[in-house]
Amino acid sequence: xxxxxxxxxxxxxxxxxxxxxxxxxxxxxxxxxxxxxxxxxxxxxxxxxxxxxxxxxxxxxxxxxxxxxxxxxxxxxxxxxxxxxxxxxxxxxxxxxxxxxxxxxxxxxxxxxxxxxxxxxxxxxxxxxxxxxxxxxxxxxxxxxxxxxxxxxxxxxxxxxxxxxxxxxxxxxxxxxxxxxxxxxxxxxxxxxxxxxxxxxxxxxxxxxxxxxxxxxxxxxxxxxxxxxxxxxxxxxxxxxxxxxxxxxxxxxxxxxxxxxxxxxxxxxxxxxxxxxxxxxxxxxxxxxxxxxxxxxxxxxxxxxxxxxxxxxxxxxxxxxxxxxxxxxxxxxxxxxxxxxxxxxxxxxxxxxxxxxxxxxxxxxxx
Amino acid sequence: xxxxxxxxxxxxxxxxxxxxxxxxxxxxxxxxxxxxxxxxxxxxxxxxxxxxxxxxxxxxxxxxxxxxxxxxxxxxxxxxxxxxxxxxxxxxxxxxxxxxxxxxxxxxxxxxxxxxxxxxxxxxxxxxxxxxxxxxxxxxxxxxxxxxxxxxxxxxxxxxxxxxxxxxxxxxxxxxxxxxxxxxxxxxxxxxxxxxxxxxxxxxxxxxxxxxxxxxxxxxxxxxxxxxxxxxxxxxxxxxxxxxxxxxxxxxxxxxxxxxxxxxxxxxxxxxx
Numbered sequence: 033x034x035x036x037x038x039x040x041x042x043x044x045x046x047x048x049x050x051x052x053x054x055x056x057x058x059x060x061x062x063x064x065x066x067x068x069x070x071x072x073x074x075x076x077x078x079x080x081x082x083x084x085x086x087x088x089x090x091x092x093x094x095x096x097x098x099x100x101x102x103x104x105x106x107x108x109x110x111x112x113x114x115x116x117x118x119x120x121x122x123x124x125x126x127x128x129x130x131x132x133x134x135x136x137x138x139x140x141x142x143x144x145x146x147x148x149x150x151x152x153x154x155x156x157x158x159x160x161x162x163x164x165x166x167x168x169x170x171x172x173x174x175x176x177x178x179x180x181x182x183x184x185x186x187x188x189x190x191x192x193x194x195x196x197x198x199x200x201x202x203x204x205x206x207x208x209x210x211x212x213x214x215x216x217x218x219x220x221x222x223x224x225x226x227x228x229x230x231x232x233x234x235x236x237x238x239x240x241x242x243x244x245x246x247x248x249x250x251x252x253x254x255x256x257x258x259x260x261x262x263x264x265x266x267x268x269x270x271x272x273x274x275x276x277x278x279x280x281x282x283x284x285x286x287x288x289x290x291x292x293x294x295x296x297x298x299x300x301x302x303x304x305x306x307x308x309x310x311x312x313x314x315x316x317x318x319x320x321x322x323x324x325x326x327x328x329x330x331x332x333x334x335x336x337x338x339x340x341x342x343x344x345x346x347x348x349x350x351x352x353x354x355x356x357x358x359x360x361x362x363x364x365x366x367x368x369x370x371x372x373x374x375x376x377x378x379x380x381x382x383x384x385x386x387x388x389x390x391x392x393x394x395x396x397x398x399x
Numbered sequence: 400x401x402x403x404x405x406x407x408x409x410x411x412x413x414x415x416x417x418x419x420x421x422x423x424x425x426x427x428x429x430x431x432x433x434x435x436x437x438x439x440x441x442x443x444x445x446x447x448x449x450x451x452x453x454x455x456x457x458x459x460x461x462x463x464x465x466x467x468x469x470x471x472x473x474x475x476x477x478x479x480x481x482x483x484x485x486x487x488x489x490x491x492x493x494x495x496x497x498x499x500x501x502x503x504x505x506x507x508x509x510x511x512x513x514x515x516x517x518x519x520x521x522x523x524x525x526x527x528x529x530x531x532x533x534x535x536x537x538x539x540x541x542x543x544x545x546x547x548x549x550x551x552x553x554x555x556x557x558x559x560x561x562x563x564x565x566x567x568x569x570x571x572x573x574x575x576x577x578x579x580x581x582x583x584x585x586x587x588x589x590x591x592x593x594x595x596x597x598x599x600x601x602x603x604x605x606x607x608x609x610x611x612x613x614x615x616x617x618x619x620x621x622x623x624x625x626x627x628x629x630x631x632x633x634x635x636x637x638x639x640x641x642x643x644x645x646x647x648x649x650x651x652x653x654x655x656x657x658x659x660x661x662x663x664x665x666x667x668x669x670x671x672x
Binding site for chain 1: 455458459460479480481482483484485487488489490491494495497498499500501503504508509511512516517519520522542544560561564
């Protein structure tokens with residue numbers, strides 16, 4: 033079939049075609065990896081109580097050197113677990129956003145704008161308040177499942193509401209996502225009223241998206257969850273790639289639409305849900321990261337998704353670093369509120385950043 | 400007038416007695432068509448006659464209520480989506496071009512059915528992709544974003560995607576929509592070349608009857624969900640047909656260059672029908 037090429041005069045054919053996108057992508061991944069490493073180092077070196085750890089001391093603690101002080105051990109463990117957590121959460125949310133954008137064919141699709149995040153948080157709160165009591169040591173491993181279930185239910189509702197005569201229109205989807213998210217947020221607040229005072233405050237802090245309570249057990253749980261989800265991501269990427277072209281083309285290229293859609297939707301929901309289960313409602317990472325990467329590495333998810341993982345990780349790590357080190361004196365001066373010795377959760381900063389970014393995109397889309 | 404076609408095992412595509420609905424409205428009523436191997440077949444008909452629905456039915460994009468579709472001698476119901484994509488490639492009308500996707504990224508997706516989902520994770524750098532892009536004359540733009548190309552170039556990129564699928568049958572729904580006359584001819588000549596040089600079986604939908612006459616071996620006319628007539632351009636395109644099906648008063652002359660029928664339309668008589 034591929035014969036007789038001499039007739040067409042297409043001179044560029046004989047030239048060796050350098051695939052600039054993939055070349056650029058490799059350099060970008062390297063740069064992002066360096067960025068992640070640097071943010072990790074800074075996150076561990078600088079922290080509370082002005083305890084400054086030089087890399088050699090960090091290494092001493094990590095490698096199990098006996099010759100370290102208790103303070104160094106605590107600081108390193110605390111900051112390291114928190115930074116790793118931030119990295120994994122950011123990476124998962126960014127990939128989730130990239131997959132949702134391909135699935136919904138909408139650059140604004142984002143876990144917190146399509147009802148995914150709210151589904152996960154609401155399910156967790158409702159379960160915590162009304163659900164059966166479960167043994168303490170099992171809580172950490174059951175929450176992700178509840179969050180995944182909630183995310184899938186709310187996404188399915190959003191999808192059906194947005195679906196009209198077999199077509200999901202992008203704008204309608206966002207509107208329905210905001211609607212479902214809004215209703216679920218109210219349900220969350222109503223549930224909180226019922227919550228016993230003892231953990232209502234914990235739940236509220238969790239809802240704002242905080243990394244402050246991170247333990248090594250959280251890190252272990254999330255890394256196991258992400259390891260389990262990795263093959264799902266691998267399977268989702270080529271399918272989501274085809275979905276960007278619409279159902280007819282994806283089907284014509286050989287993809288069964290419904291199984292593919294369910295797989296990608298499940299993967300995106302589960303990635304957001306496991307992140308939310310551990311750190312609460314962190315939004316806009318899935319919007320900002322894929323968007324800023326797309327113009328650089330292109331829309332092919334085979335390049336976009338790995339880059340999203342690294343940049344999403346770095347973004348949340350750096351934002352959390354700022355969140356916990358921004359002096360409360362500065363916050364007091366900006367807000368005029370008595371906020372002495374208060375640190376705001378990372379979710380607040382990401383929402384502020386994401387809100388601005390969202391406006392920026394809307395302006396760009398308009399023109 | 401309804402010509403019922405019995406399925407013939409040797410045809411590339413054979414659809415018979417098809418009833419199909421779209422949005423709960425019955426579009427096709429007992430319609431049947433036959434697409435021959437190695438030929439260019441064009442579906443024509445007025446708006447809403449069921450051309451696109453017919454194409455969706457025999458490319459498995461739409462479920463039909465009654466009838467039978469046979470692709471290369473096998474019932475379409477026996478094909479998986481993937482297996483069908485190895486026999487037949489489809490270019491729908493006005494495909495969505497995602498942002499920031501290079502020509503190469505786009506065309507690589509054509510390998511999906513052959514290499515499978517996990518195979519797509521590797522960078523697909525087969526000669527097939529390069530040749531597909533070369534055939535449509537876009538090698539210079541291989542790294543350019545598809546959405547930054549002009550309408551004609553973009554359509555050629557989409558055709559390259561279907562070529563990378565490496566199938567024997569190519570189905571195109573109005574491949575010349577929104578293109579100026581020069582680019583319309585360019586696309587049609589490209590399609591004709593694929594048919595002549597690579598012996599591809601082509602089935603397409605066109606609105607321009609003169610283009611249909613000039614480029615087709617075989618024309619199928621649909622009206623009101625039924626196949627009215629089919630055959631070679633000179634046999635099918637008659638003054639009576641244009642009056643009865645399209646509601647146009649016209650005369651037909653011979654194209655002095657190609658020897659094909661050339662329609663000069665004079666007046667709409669739709670309000671008289």
